[in-house]
Amino acid sequence: MYPFLLATAREFLQDYAYNLGADQLTFYGEQQLINMGHDFYQRYQGLSDKEDPFIRAAGSERVIASAEKFIEGLYKHTGRDKDAAVEGILVVPEEDGYNNTLNHGNCLYFEQGPSSELSHEKQEVWKQIFVPPIRDRLNTKMPGANLSLDETIFMMDMCPFSTVADYHDEKSRFCWLFSEDEWRDYDYFETLDKWYGYGTGNPLGATQGVGYVNELIARLTRKPVDDETSTNSTLDGSAETFPLDRNLYADFSHDNTMSSVYAALGLYNSTGVMPVNHRLPPMETRGFSAAWTVPFAARMNVEKMRCGAASKEEKELVWVLVNDRVVPLTHCAADKLGRCSLGDFVEGLSFARNGGLWDQCFRDT
Numbered sequence: 001m002y003p004f005l006l007a008t009a010r011e012f013l014q015d016y017a018y019n020l021g022a023d024q025l026t027f028y029g030e031q032q033l034i035n036m037g038h039d040f041y042q043r044y045q046g047l048s049d050k051e052d053p054f055i056r057a058a059g060s061e062r063v064i065a066s067a068e069k070f071i072e073g074l075y076k077h078t079g080r081d082k083d084a085a086v087e088g089i090l091v092v093p094e095e096d097g098y099n100n101t102l103n104h105g106n107c108l109y110f111e112q113g114p115s116s117e118l119s120h121e122k123q124e125v126w127k128q129i130f131v132p133p134i135r136d137r138l139n140t141k142m143p144g145a146n147l148s149l150d151e152t153i154f155m156m157d158m159c160p161f162s163t164v165a166d167y168h169d170e171k172s173r174f175c176w177l178f179s180e181d182e183w184r185d186y187d188y189f190e191t192l193d194k195w196y197g198y199g200t201g202n203p204l205g206a207t208q209g210v211g212y213v214n215e216l217i218a219r220l221t222r223k224p225v226d227d228e229t230s231t232n233s234t235l236d237g238s239a240e241t242f243p244l245d246r247n248l249y250a251d252f253s254h255d256n257t258m259s260s261v262y263a264a265l266g267l268y269n270s271t272g273v274m275p276v277n278h279r280l281p282p283m284e285t286r287g288f289s290a291a292w293t294v295p296f297a298a299r300m301n302v303e304k305m306r307c308g309a310a311s312k313e314e315k316e317l318v319w320v321l322v323n324d325r326v327v328p329l330t331h332c333a334a335d336k337l338g339r340c341s342l343g344d345f346v347e348g349l350s351f352a353r354n355g356g357l358w359d360q361c362f363r364d365t
Helices: 003-015 027-043 061-078 082-087 108-112 114-141 149-165 173-177 180-197 206-221 255-265 342-347
Strands: 054-058 090-092 249-252 300-307 315-322
Touching: 027 061, 027 149, 054 061, 061 082, 061 249, 108 114, 114 149, 114 180, 149 173, 149 180, 180 255, 206 255, 206 300, 206 342, 255 300, 315 342
Parallel strands: 054 090, 054 249
Antiparallel strands: 300 315
16 A cells, blocks of 8 residues: 555655755746746737736745746747846735735734634644544654654655656655545645635635735726725726736736635635545545645636627626636626626625725734
């Protein structure tokens, strides 16, 4: 069941040299973003040949680097000036007190109050259920290691991070230390973090995505941003830093912020996540999974289209894709392809349009 662990674990770990950095875009990650830029061009070629997308990035180094690599993949096909496009990225600072819809931080009760601990509490319950047998097995096979529960999780963390850091078309040897069922349990552990940390399971999770959703509404309707939460009124009030006349936009952010945006859009509200007090069912029946929503190089496409151009019934439709999957919309009357009329789509986003629970962000922590 654990062939690698039984045969070579101690030898592998004794010789292993930790060389992973922190908060850096790996070579594999860079290639993913280049590929994303290529795919963006292929999907929107009719528009990409005519105009450049307006690009924003949250202010951390790896997010900016992601935007730059995306541009590299996109502009390889357009023949236009890639360097000028890189210089044109609007970088939104992540400093404390700076309104930024691409990075949470201004809702103090979310950052410092009880809701900030909710995901850890949920994870702790599940950790006490699924990790002890793994810890005991590792400690038995590696005398003297004396791994704790947290250190056992860290060992599992090494699988994805080491795989992408030392990418050679194969998984890291850390991955083979654990069984398929244990990886399902680990996926659930990480899912609890996103769901209860930044998503629908956190009372203020969706509120962190409200500002971005209101910016999205402005772009879709080509009307000024109407929001008093995390939007930056100076940036959003300028046609240079928040244009409304573009057909293509690309924003680069963090997985946590994306989870909040999904929640504010209501994408997985009817899906839910399994409770943490019993063994897990098969993955397919589990509902929401962070592995499906925010894997490395996760992306959301919101597309507006006109249909029925040859008739008097032409109308604008909207659908949402997460990692190339159409997400069923439940806040509006979606057709069989998952599309809602633009008006119905916007009308259904009343939580965001009304500011979410932003009024709760500044009560005593």
